[in-house]
Amino acid sequence: MRKEEPLVSIVMLAYNHAPYIEEAMESCLSQQTSFPFELIVCDDASTDGTTEIVRKWAEKHESLVFLPQSVNGRGLNSLMDALRHVRSKYIAFCEGDDFWSVPHKLEKQVRFLEDNPDFSVCCHKVEMKFEHRPGDEKKQYIYKDCSADDERIRQGIFYADEAIANYYFQTSSFVFRWRFRDGLPPWFRKWMMFDHALMMLHAVEGKIKYFDEAMSVWRRNESGYSWLQNVDKGVFFQKEGGGWICFYEEMDKFFSGRFHLQIRERILLALRGMIANCLETGNVRLMRRIAEDHQDWFLELVKDNASLFEAARIAFPEQVVRVPPWAGKPGETEGSSMPTLGGFMELGLLDIPEAQDSVWAHWTKGQEVACFAHPLAALLAWLYHRRVRRLWLPVVGSRLIKEELRNLWVPYQFYPVGGDFSPPIDFIAQTQPGDAVLTCSWLGRPPAAEMRRALAERDGVLWIDDRSLALWPGTPHEADVTLYSPARVLGVPDGGILVGEGVTVLQPAHENENAFAAKRRELLLERFEHPAVDGALFAREQAIELENPLPGGAMSRLSASMLARIPLHDVIVRCRENWSLLHGLLGDWSLWPESRTVDFTPSVFPMMVPETIPPIFLLTALNRRGIVCSGFDMALTAKYEGSLGEEVELLKRLLCLPCDHRYGEEDMRRMAGEVLRILRGESDLGRPGTRLMS
Known part of the structure; x- marks a missing residue:
């Protein structure tokens, strides 16, 4: 019998940790404290000599308690044996392949809990150490960003609902005010994610204190339980997803739905991983079974609200922000000072001189230009303006353009593109005056010279040269209008650029007052009050769509400025x-x-x-x-x-x-x-x- 009861019990689970176990035990036993503590090492029937190493250490250290397992149980029996042995006021953890990196860690955490009885959990920042990587790599950490306006967050004080929503803790950082001397909830022993479960079971009893100091090291190696999740989330959740879901369902019941929304997100994380793996491997039958078995968590939400989601999307199109956040906030005046956006100053791009051979200069070549937020909006604006009789499209194309053409009541006809994106030109003979032909620079390559010549010589037929897939096709502007999409080929925020005669009149305003959204919102409210869609409502909806056939908005000034500065x-x-x-x-x-x-x-x-x-x-x-x-x-x-x-x-x-x-x-x-x-x-x-x- 020990002379003095320990104030803290450190639980260390080990399995085949022979290369690391001595460093782990030494880091715990060498802690400098003003109170007694014990180290409980549970070995899960290791086969690499871990058992012998721990047994020798237990013979030398009175404060080390060794609990070996005769049969491997994937950690469950080891953990339960260790927790049954704990009689201390506090409990801490260190896995057999991790280690504590500072000698005052235990003293600092326990002293805080002793002085602050309203706290039940104490944790800290953790350094990650990746095996088989160069030692000079930049260090990485598991941590919580405490830079917030809220004074409580800056002090590292959190509550249970915040912890379960964003799980930013690691096992080796935990010290709990131990509350389960008489046994854990009966569902606990079923599942492996003991760290999250124990943290939540204690966090509900008080507040959480987080120290923004790295005081332990989490060793990431291929023997760790979470390593597969790090390497392949799909395979991990296919293997462990069922246990993950059952664990959180049991937790949800135990807390009587107190954290239902947060727990639902954790379950959906597993379901998304499981379904993604099914899609990747072509296992449709298993995917269907997963969806049916867990439909209460995600399928019913979608089914019950699908019509509402679609109605909201149609009714509030102006809520979709089409300009990048760093280009300025809505409603800012031209003369306002540079605002702080997302913690950074707005880009001072105009301080960089324009390039003489810039992308903008080559694309426009001194011709008329109109800049839209999206290339499809630019194309439709031109078609509507020129009152095109019929549009000839390549058979390989976006289905979205067909929907917009129907809204404009513009007929369309398809022509083949060939097996290597070299369309035959026979169809050009079938075009009529008033028609327009849309050609594409497939994969960046311009249409063949023969096709360009045939279109240029076709009287009364308009030619649209779509270069949205091309950086620079290497051919001059020969079409009636040329279309560029810098967002697709240069990565600028947005843009659909029309180049050609007479397009300037199509330039949309940067701040476009659009009554379309207000009219659709009003119509939607009528639909809610009168669910049956009668002829009057349908006719009114069609009238609104015809009156507002095109999405509005100009290309952001930031995109234009960037194009003028890219050589x-x-x-x-x-x-x-x-x-x-x-x-x-x-x-x-x-x-x-x-x-x-x-x-x-x-x-x-x-x-x-x-x-x-x-x-x-x-x-x-x-x-x-x-x-x-x-x-x-x-x-x-x-x-x-x-x-x-x-x-x-x-x-x-x-x-x-x-x-x-x-x-x-x-x-x-x-x-x-x-x-x-x-x-x-x-x-x-x-x-x-x-x-x-x-």
Whole structure:
């Protein structure tokens, strides 16, 4: 029997922690305190010598209590044995592969709880140490940002509802005022996330004190429970999601719904991960079962409120902020001083001189210009202004444009684009005076010279050269109007730019007073009061849409200023170099295998994925390696899919690898190397179709 009862019990769970366990025990036993404490080490039947190490230490240290397990129980039996042993006033934790980094940690936390009986939890900032990484990397932490206007937050004082909504704690930082000497709730032993459960069970008894000082180290290694969540959330939640959900459901019942909304977000986190993994692996049956089993948490909310969500979206279009927050707040006057936005001063972009060979200068070439917030709004404004009789569209295109054309009552006709985005020109002979033809610079490449010449010579037919996918096609302005989209190809905040004769009159105001939203809101209220949609309401709705056929708004001044300061020549050179490098490494899979060099400015490299590999598999594997690419994001028109032949299959297999001016040679080689590694079946996901579900 010990001479003095410990004030604090430190619980240390260990399993195969032989390389780390001595450092962990030493960091706890060497704590400098004014009170007695004990270290309870529970080994879960380790097989690497951890058991022998702890047993030797227990023989030397009277304050070390060793509780070995004869059979591995995934931590559950170890934890419950340790908690049953605790009789101290306070309890602290340190995993067998973590360690405390300062000798005064325990004294500081326990002394605070002793002096402040209205607090039940004390924690602190935690440093993360990643195994197998260079030691000179910048340190990372688990921490809570306490820089707030609220004095309570600045003092590091929090409540239970805040803690469960944003779980910013780590086990090695905890000290609790122990309240379960007579046993834990019966549901506790079922699940593994003991740290969150214990924290909430104690946080409801008082306040939480957070010290913004790193006093322990959380070692991130492949043996840790949370490592899989860090590496692959989809697989983690597919494996552990059921237990995660049951744990939070039990917690919700225990607290009688007090934290229902916060707990719901934690459960939805797991459900999103589980469903995402089902989509990734093509397991539709399991996805349907998950949705049915847990519909009380997310499906009913959507089903019950779907009509309301859609009504709100239609009724309040002006609530969608289309300009970037740093471009200025709504209602600011021109002469106002530079405001503070999000903690930073507004960009002083005008202090940078404009470039003589800027993107803006090359795009506009001294012609008339009109700048819209979105390229589709620019296109529709021009079509409406010119009273186009019929619009000829490429068969591969955004379905959104068809909806807007219907709203304008503009008929449209499709023409084929070919298997490699080289449309035949036969359809031009079918066009009539008053028609307009929309051509696209697919993947940055301009229409063929033959097509451009045929359109320029066609009397009475208008030509719209859509360059929204092109940085610089390398051809002059030959069409009646040219359309650019800087947001898509240069990453500026927004923009749809019309260049051509007579477009200046279409320029929208920067502060556009639009009564459309008010009229739709009024109509919506009538619908709520009179749910049955009669002829009068329907006719009124149609009248409102015809009166306001186009989305309003100009391109932000910030986008225009940036375009005038980006030198086009440098952009062109870098993009073409990146293309050539990728073509040399991946030319066998290029959509245009003969084009080792290009005379346009590409922003993506079109790769045809081999038939043995689903494009979504390659895309996912690349994204997991930090390479953000995409499939071809323009949907085939369903009406024409049956008549397109192999064109459909080609487009389905197309994957766009980034090669724009933001990247250099090292990036291109890394990306090509990852692609080749995945094609050889060496990705983190293995080979297509071999990933196992647990």
